[in-house]
Amino acid sequence: MVKTWDVIVGGGGIIGLSLAIELRKRGARVLVVERGEPGRESSHAAGGMLVDCSAETPEPLQALAMASAKMYPEFAHELEVESGTKVDLRDAGTILFPPPEHVYERPGFRLSSLLPAPLAELEPSLADPKRPAFYLKERSVDPRALTAAAIKTAKNRGVDFSSGDAVMQIDISGGRATGVTTTKTSFPAAKVVNCAGAWAGQVAPHKFPTRPVKGQMLCLVMPSRTTLTHVIRSPEAYLIPRSDGRVLVGATVEEAGFDKRTDRATIQRLHRGALALVPRLAEARILEDWAGLRPGTPDALPILGAAETRGYFVASGHFRDGILLAPITAQVMANVITGCAAGFDLKAFDPHRFASNAA
DSSP: OOOOEEEEEEOOSHHHHHHHHHHHHTTOOEEEEESSSTTOSHHHHOOOEEOSSOTTSOGGGHHHHHHHHHHHHHHHHHHHHHHSOOOOOBOSOEEEOOOTTOOOOSTTOSGGGBOSSOHHHHOTTOSOTTSOOEEEOOEEOOHHHHHHHHHHHHHHTTOEEEESOOEEEEEEETTEEEEEEESSOEEEEEEEEEOOGGGGGGSBSSOOOOEEEEEEEEEEEOSSSOSOSSEEEOSSOEEEEOTTSEEEEEOOOBOOTTOOOOOHHHHHHHHHHHHHHOGGGGGOEEEEEEEEEEEEOTTSOOEEEEOSSBTEEEEEOOGGGHHHHHHHHHHHHHHHHTTSOOSSOOGGGOGGGGGGGOO
């Protein structure tokens, strides 16, 4: 007898994993189909800053971003409990060095957010303790630990996985989705969700205009365990401390197709930016560098909702906010897929806004 599922999730990054877990909690039989190894693409390459309302956050996305940020402590705790692993959710906050010409009037960037203590006390390692800065009540998380915990949680809850086998097309019969065809086989299901990130636009027959946006990063490790307490964001670079002593330095935004190679000059530039902010990092060794592919869209907004074909849904195009938006995406998309009210106005993210670009 051929096994079938209620929902197939195409894509095993944090968006697909979180949605699979949420659907399973609601009783659905779920299969995650991942082109490579679950959690090893954009989620693996991300920095993990949970920036709920930065100056770069498009206005239509702000409500979802802020709601998702508020969900994170419970979201992370649940994954830690169910997986038995830590995700390194940190809440020390962010020190932001804004560009001189930037005016911050959005939520989280008012003058009332200036530092709660002298900069030299908050971060003694900073090069310039008199530089104008804001303090933001933001969190950060280790995306690699988070996705590993999500994979364990999904498996513990009975989610099925198919790895190393990309979804090539949605199978359609009688005007509705009936499963997926992959590079190797096919899987039947009543509903399908495209969570393929930068590859979402390659799934036939509806070609959504997602594209890869490259980001290069590096990771430093100090001889001593503690270097930074806060996330540091500046025009030169951003620094994300981990509880085990690592410091991530990022990141570029490049239109380079599916090229994930790092460039030595770029990594050196990021390294110099880190040293300019925190001279003590000269004592650190470079542990690794990498490049990831964020899923971008023409209007810099995610694609969330039902596609033209009945039973086919899309949750992709999260660009730099995939880690942040995972909890809220799982909630609203599970609502949509199960026929409930989304809970948020998703009009700005409607897949049909790209109808003129569909194949």
